[in-house]
Amino acid sequence: MAVEASQIALFSSPNNCVFICQGDASRYDDRLQSAYRNMKENALPVYTSGVIDVCPATDFMAESGLTSTLPISRKRSRDSSTLNPPFALPKVPISDPNGLNQRAYEFLSEDMSEQIYKQQFEIDRFIDQHNEKVRTEIEEMRNRHSRRLATAYEGIVSRLKMKDDQILKIRLMNRSLEEKVNSISVENQIWRELAQTNEETANALRNNLQQVLAELQIQNQHRLDFAGNCDGESHCGSNFEEDHRLVEADAGGGYGGRNRRCRICGKGESCVLLLPCRHLCVCSLCVSSVNVCPVCKSTKSAGVHVNMT
Numbered sequence: 001m002a003v004e005a006s007q008i009a010l011f012s013s014p015n016n017c018v019f020i021c022q023g024d025a026s027r028y029d030d031r032l033q034s035a036y037r038n039m040k041e042n043a044l045p046v047y048t049s050g051v052i053d054v055c056p057a058t059d060f061m062a063e064s065g066l067t068s069t070l071p072i073s074r075k076r077s078r079d080s081s082t083l084n085p086p087f088a089l090p091k092v093p094i095s096d097p098n099g100l101n102q103r104a105y106e107f108l109s110e111d112m113s114e115q116i117y118k119q120q121f122e123i124d125r126f127i128d129q130h131n132e133k134v135r136t137e138i139e140e141m142r143n144r145h146s147r148r149l150a151t152a153y154e155g156i157v158s159r160l161k162m163k164d165d166q167i168l169k170i171r172l173m174n175r176s177l178e179e180k181v182n183s184i185s186v187e188n189q190i191w192r193e194l195a196q197t198n199e200e201t202a203n204a205l206r207n208n209l210q211q212v213l214a215e216l217q218i219q220n221q222h223r224l225d226f227a228g229n230c231d232g233e234s235h236c237g238s239n240f241e242e243d244h245r246l247v248e249a250d251a252g253g254g255y256g257g258r259n260r261r262c263r264i265c266g267k268g269e270s271c272v273l274l275l276p277c278r279h280l281c282v283c284s285l286c287v288s289s290v291n292v293c294p295v296c297k298s299t300k301s302a303g304v305h306v307n308m309t
Contacts, residue, residue, distance in 0.1 A: 212273055212304055216280070262286055263294040275302045 262268045268283030279295045287303045 209304060209306075212278070213306070215278065216273070219278075264290060271306055273304045273306050274300050275304065280306065 260270055262270050262283035262285075263281045264286040265283065268285055270280050270282060271284055272282045272287040273280050274282060274287075274290075274293050277293045277296050277298045277300075279293050281293070281295050282290050282303070284305060290303075291300055292298065293300055
């Protein structure tokens, strides 16, 4: 028993179109041929159906003895891959929903042609909406980045201006500090020179005083020796009376006795040594008013204060 299997096709094939044209030429001839030409010109490879792909049919014998009489394609044409599929849908513009391009679907059923056209229209509309959305998002992103860059630029400019103001203030402060340091250095140098001068003066006065005290000690020793060895009648000189009084004062009442009184006022203690005669006979209060030594009547050139304690 032989069973013949028929191939189911969702869309009518070109062979069927030819058969229809041969069956009733007066009805389908012009319309289908023009639709077929428009379909070839406006075909879209995107809508190619995978249901009608041509598969090589093989002749086989089942175990039950059934045979298949499907047509066998011995050799596939090399140019079949380069041609557009016969049922690729044409490009339909969105602006012409009811235009002349709709005649490309007239060879199909009316409902299917309208549905395919609506799907293509929806796809084009979706693509346009998506393009508009992407364009809007890109524009918003660009504006947002531009605002961020402007804000960052303004912040950097304000920060640089603040730093410039700080640098200017620091420069002015450094300049004033340098001037102050220079003035302090000059003043310090002046005080150093003054201190050195005072130190030299103090050292000179100390040396002079030490020399004067040493000479006074030597003179006192000589006077004591001279008073012990010589009598009062053979002694002669301008300072004999004063030397005799000093010797009597040392012998009778000690160094701080009555003869140590000032020769001018008679009250204060003699603590100023007159130069060049070197007589210790004036107190510190009367030395400013004395120009002549009250003992030897010689002119006073200077007076040195002697600390007797």
